[in-house]
Amino acid sequence: xxxxxxxxxxxxxxxxxxxxxxxxxxxxxxxxxxxxxxxxxxxxxxxxxxxxxxxxxxxxxxxxxxxxxxxxxxxxxxxxxxxxxxxxxxxxxxxxxxxxxxxxxxxxxxxxxxxxxxxxxxxxxxxxxxxxxxxxxxxxxxxxxxxxxxxxxxxxxxxxxxxxxxxxxxxxxxxxxxxxxxxxxxxxxxxxxxxx
Numbered sequence: 001x002x003x004x005x006x007x008x009x010x011x012x013x014x015x016x017x018x019x020x021x022x023x024x025x026x027x028x029x030x031x032x033x034x035x036x037x038x039x040x041x042x043x044x045x046x047x048x049x050x051x052x053x054x055x056x057x058x059x060x061x062x063x064x065x066x067x068x069x070x071x072x073x074x075x076x077x078x079x080x081x082x083x084x085x086x087x088x089x090x091x092x093x094x095x096x097x098x099x100x101x102x103x104x105x106x107x108x109x110x111x112x113x114x115x116x117x118x119x120x121x122x123x124x125x126x127x128x129x130x131x132x133x134x135x136x137x138x139x140x141x142x143x144x145x146x147x148x149x150x151x152x153x154x155x156x157x158x159x160x161x162x163x164x165x166x167x168x169x170x171x172x173x174x175x176x177x178x179x180x181x182x183x184x185x186x187x188x189x190x191x192x193x194x195x196x
Contacts, residue, residue, distance in 0.1 A: 036136065039135070040085070044060070055084050055160070058138060059083075059160050060138070064157060066102075067101065067103065070104060070157060072161055073103065073104055075093075077093065079093050079163055079164050080164050081096075082163075083137050084137070084159070084160055088114050088133070089110040089114060092106075097146075103155045104155075104158055105146070105155050107149070107154070114134070115133055116132070116136070117129065120141065129141055138157075139154075139156050142154045143155060
């Protein structure tokens, strides 16, 4: 009989791979509001005004969008996935992979300091909830069944993310003046005329 890995083993590989710092905070039912101070705070009315109904339900009430319904699930463009509430960079397209679970999945966060984690018992068993560290938005959960190099699967709600596509670096085009100077033959310096 296979037993689930102990909680600390969940992050053992991650700690050695990219030094993910994990803070475990017991949240009881998984529905209690976080008491951690956040850089971005708004009233419930302000969040409702800013977000769509689905974004609010997911990020502020810890709901989960239905599997295979998120608009970012099949996104393969290069860029950064930011928090829909506060624009904090959370994940890079470089770490996104197809997990087959029905939600966008990543094997590492954009920066470990940008996410927060807490133990979640909402379904009656222990899971690790992932939140935006800047505003506390619920993103979804992290599991220990991801690919190398971390072995983690950050399984996220599309409704909690917004995608910012990479823009190609602007290549400096030579101006007409610079092109003419480049193509013109070098002029020999002439000695100044002597006075008569």
